[in-house]
Amino acid sequence: MTLERRNFLKLLGAGAGVATAGLAGCATQQPKTASAPTRKVVVIGGGYGGTIAAKYVRMMDPSIEVTLIERNDHFVSCPFSNLYLGGLLKDLSPLTIKYDKLAANHGIKVVQAEVTGIDAAGHSVTTSKGVFKYDRLVVSPGIEFRTDEIKGYDMASTPEVMPHAWKAGPQTILLRKQLEALKPGDNVVISIPLAPFRCPPGPYERASMIAMYLKQHKPGSKVIILDANPDIVSKKGLFMKGWKKHYDGLVDYRPAKKVTEVDTRNMTVLIEGVEEVRGAVINLIPPQKAGHIAHVAGLVGDDKKWCPVNPMTFESTLHKDIHVIGDSSIAGAMPKSGYSANSEAKVCASSIVALMNGKEITEMSGINTCYSYLSAKEAVSVTGVYRVNKEKNVIEAVPGSVGVSPDLSEVEAIYAESWLKNILTEMST
Amino acid sequence: MTMKWRGWALTTGVLAISAMAQAAPPTAAMLSNACAGCHGTNGGSAGPSMPSLAGQSKESIVDAMTKFKSGARPASVMGRLAKGYSDAEIAAMGEFFSKQKIHVTNQSLDPAKVSRGASLQEANCSRCHIDDGKEGKDDTPVMASQWLTYLQMQMADYLTGHRKMPEKMKEKVDPMSKEDLDALLHFYASVK
Ligand SMILES: Cc1cc2nc3c(=O)[nH]c(=O)nc-3n(C[C@H](O)[C@H](O)[C@H](O)COP(=O)(O)OP(=O)(O)OC[C@H]3O[C@@H](n4cnc5c(N)ncnc54)[C@H](O)[C@@H]3O)c2cc1C
Numbered sequence: 001m002t003l004e005r006r007n008f009l010k011l012l013g014a015g016a017g018v019a020t021a022g023l024a025g026c027a028t029q030q031p032k033t034a035s036a037p038t039r040k041v042v043v044i045g046g047g048y049g050g051t052i053a054a055k056y057v058r059m060m061d062p063s064i065e066v067t068l069i070e071r072n073d074h075f076v077s078c079p080f081s082n083l084y085l086g087g088l089l090k091d092l093s094p095l096t097i098k099y100d101k102l103a104a105n106h107g108i109k110v111v112q113a114e115v116t117g118i119d120a121a122g123h124s125v126t127t128s129k130g131v132f133k134y135d136r137l138v139v140s141p142g143i144e145f146r147t148d149e150i151k152g153y154d155m156a157s158t159p160e161v162m163p164h165a166w167k168a169g170p171q172t173i174l175l176r177k178q179l180e181a182l183k184p185g186d187n188v189v190i191s192i193p194l195a196p197f198r199c200p201p202g203p204y205e206r207a208s209m210i211a212m213y214l215k216q217h218k219p220g221s222k223v224i225i226l227d228a229n230p231d232i233v234s235k236k237g238l239f240m241k242g243w244k245k246h247y248d249g250l251v252d253y254r255p256a257k258k259v260t261e262v263d264t265r266n267m268t269v270l271i272e273g274v275e276e277v278r279g280a281v282i283n284l285i286p287p288q289k290a291g292h293i294a295h296v297a298g299l300v301g302d303d304k305k306w307c308p309v310n311p312m313t314f315e316s317t318l319h320k321d322i323h324v325i326g327d328s329s330i331a332g333a334m335p336k337s338g339y340s341a342n343s344e345a346k347v348c349a350s351s352i353v354a355l356m357n358g359k360e361i362t363e364m365s366g367i368n369t370c371y372s373y374l375s376a377k378e379a380v381s382v383t384g385v386y387r388v389n390k391e392k393n394v395i396e397a398v399p400g401s402v403g404v405s406p407d408l409s410e411v412e413a414i415y416a417e418s419w420l421k422n423i424l425t426e427m428s429t
Numbered sequence: 430m431t432m433k434w435r436g437w438a439l440t441t442g443v444l445a446i447s448a449m450a451q452a453a454p455p456t457a458a459m460l461s462n463a464c465a466g467c468h469g470t471n472g473g474s475a476g477p478s479m480p481s482l483a484g485q486s487k488e489s490i491v492d493a494m495t496k497f498k499s500g501a502r503p504a505s506v507m508g509r510l511a512k513g514y515s516d517a518e519i520a521a522m523g524e525f526f527s528k529q530k531i532h533v534t535n536q537s538l539d540p541a542k543v544s545r546g547a548s549l550q551e552a553n554c555s556r557c558h559i560d561d562g563k564e565g566k567d568d569t570p571v572m573a574s575q576w577l578t579y580l581q582m583q584m585a586d587y588l589t590g591h592r593k594m595p596e597k598m599k600e601k602v603d604p605m606s607k608e609d610l611d612a613l614l615h616f617y618a619s620v621k
Contacts, residue, residue, distance in 0.1 A: 056462070312452050339466050346462040365455040367463040367513075369506060383506050385463075385513025401513030405505065411582070412505050418476020423466045425475040 038065045039356055042125055042134035044115050044293060046070030046099060048077075049140030049326030049341035051427040056349035058106040064356060067109040067132055069125070074098050075427075076168040078199065079338050079371075080420050085165070085176055086209030087216075088376055094420075095168065097428035105429055115141075118297035120319040136352050139299065139307075139316075140326040140341065141291025142167070143198050146305070149287055151261035151270075161264040162284040165206075166198060178281045179213060185220035189279030191259045191269060192227045193287035196306075198327050198336045200234035201382065203227075203285060205372035208239065210283075211247035212375060222250045226269065226277060228258035228287075234335075235372060235380055235404050242374030242408055259284065290328035299324055306330045311388045311395045312364050313351035314344055323348045332395030334386050340368045342423060343386075364388055364395070371416035379413035380405040457521040460514070464522070467506075473532030477578035484531030485571050490523035492568035503591050531563075533574050538615050546616025549609055553601045562617040573620035580614040 041064055043054045054068040077095040099110045113129035124133045147153045165175040192203040207223050214221040243251040261270035268278045289305040299316050301308040307324040314323045325348050326341035334340045343366035354361045366386040373379045385401035469475050472482030496502035497511035562572035586592035
């Protein structure tokens with residue numbers, strides 16, 4: 001393949017080495033003269049992916065100007081928000097980061113604004129605070145919900161009654177308040193959408209944390225899991241073991257139960273339009289798609305859900321000079337997780353810096369790890385190391401690197417706490 | 430000329446493939462940056478149970494990764510992750526982290542234990558944990574400024590036999606009291 005490519009380039013009249021430089025060079029907006037304007041990277045989204053992309057571009061080439069645009073003045077981590085729901089954290093402050101240190105340490109311009117449009121041809125983004133030009137753009141807006149697939153779901157009012165808590169912050173606090181107010185003996189329903197969704201083990205970790213809370217504080221109550229998927233999506237054996245060990249009879253797992261309709265007045269959900277299930281608390285996690293801005297900007301593929309990218313650079317296959325990372329992107333075998341977003345951001349930053357400097361890009365190498373808590377003291381993990389399969393042009397796991405913990409583990413719970421500390425410190429300093 | 434080719438490549442979709450074919454193998458930074466989500470930026474850990482890799486010796490990292498990979502050293506996640514890398518890649522990451530400035534941790538340590546440890550280390554540990562733990566003989570890890578919690582977890586693994594101690598280290602460690610061992614770990618954690 002490589003040889004063919006090289007020969008082909010030779011036919012075009014360039015030596016292989018020159019062709020490499022020339023090809024990479026023409027893909028950039030690199031100034032040809034010293035008086036040319038500063039090269040600009042704009043990053044949309046100050047979450048798990050965006051903060052890291054902004055930081056690593058600056059670490060790898062401080063001559064590139066980086067602007068990070070985020071709608072909020074702070075970010076609340078979804079990872080560990082289930083522990084708050086279970087009562088293991090008093091508030092969300094350990095999960096909350098600000099941007100001031102990140103901005104100061106790395107010379108990143110942080111702008112608090114809503115991005116409303118992307119002009120791919122004109123290389124600019126429109127925001128509530130004006131227009132920003134870019135040479136390369138990184139889009140890491142997380143997820144949006146496909147609420148149109150649930151009858152009776154109103155985007156504004158339904159989550160106020162049946163919280164998703166799948167974006168951490170006020171929604172998480174609302175769900176916690178509902179759990180605290182639950183009458184002992186009443187049930188909690190968790191509705192899980194069809195995969196792929198953000199954080200495959202997340203809903204099952206949530207069920208564990210809520211069951212833990214019910215066991216301690218709400219005698220007679222249980223968690224009913226309505227899973228649209230045919231089976232537990234991630235770490236199945238470990239979750240089943242944990243539920244049996246700690247919450248026997250408290251977790252009622254029902255596979256292949258896709259919620260298609262909601263009734264907030266009667267606090268019921270309807271499965272496939274027929275089977276009605278009632279809950280005193282209903283944590284309805286709707287099916288998901290790429291962040292809204294990715295749809296507005298035409299970055300979403302034929303599936304109308306997620307953004308196709310070049311697996312080596314995370315550059316959109318639909319619009320050049322725009323890279324999509326994190327939950328919004330289609331990253332092959334890499335799951336939609338915070339760790340993946342962090343890892344993808346670094347791959348993306350490295351490609352951007354190489355491309356903007358007319359250098360050869362480096363093959364991607366990424367990692368994912370997700371910790372899940374099953375009780376106050378035990379956690380489990382799933383890991384994987386990822387590379388591009390060049391024949392198939394897709395990100396795959398390196399054989400042997402993918403696996404889950406052999407058992408529930410107190411040591412892993414201790415490591416998980418430091419994982420959170422480290423990844424949030426990476427994002428905020 | 431180049432522009433024309435790019436236009437053609439874009440319309441035919443060849444660009445994505447060509448970018449791939451021309452990618453260089455992962456650099457040490459590409460490989461190592463992926464570890465930082467757990468071990469901290471450039472290997473400087475902010476979490477007390479997660480070891481810093483910044484300033485660790487290459488030999489020690491290679492030794493640890495090789496043992497994780499083969500299963501000779503017990504691990505929670507590292508056994509699985511190490512299987513994702515070739516020996517050459519492990520060496521490259523060892524080199525990368527060894528070149529980073531040692532991560533100075535701010536941990537609150539009991540000064541009495543620190544000074545007790547300081548008085549014990551010379552006679553018992555310094556043969557391998559050289560220069561107050563700032564260096565290590567051969568593949569002995571650097572321990573200076575490492576997180577106390579991590580060192581305690583490792584020592585607990587050694588004492589239960591979960592992790593295998595080097596014979597000569599075992600000769601020194603076995604006769605010592607738990608209090609003295611803890612004092613030694615306090616000392617190494619305190620070294621800046
Ligand atoms: C309950 C739960 C538990 C989880 N646990 C884990 C875990 O243990 N480990 C793990 O690795 N992952 C976990 N995840 C997954 C993780 O949260 C996501 O995968 C990760 O946040 C994805 O990063 P991202 O950058 O794509 O999006 P986000 O982190 O969501 O960041 C997107 C940011 O973009 C901003 N934004 C979006 N649109 C705009 C716009 N138009 N203008 C301005 N700003 C905008 C948003 O405000 C947000 O700050 C969990 C998720 C959930 C829900």
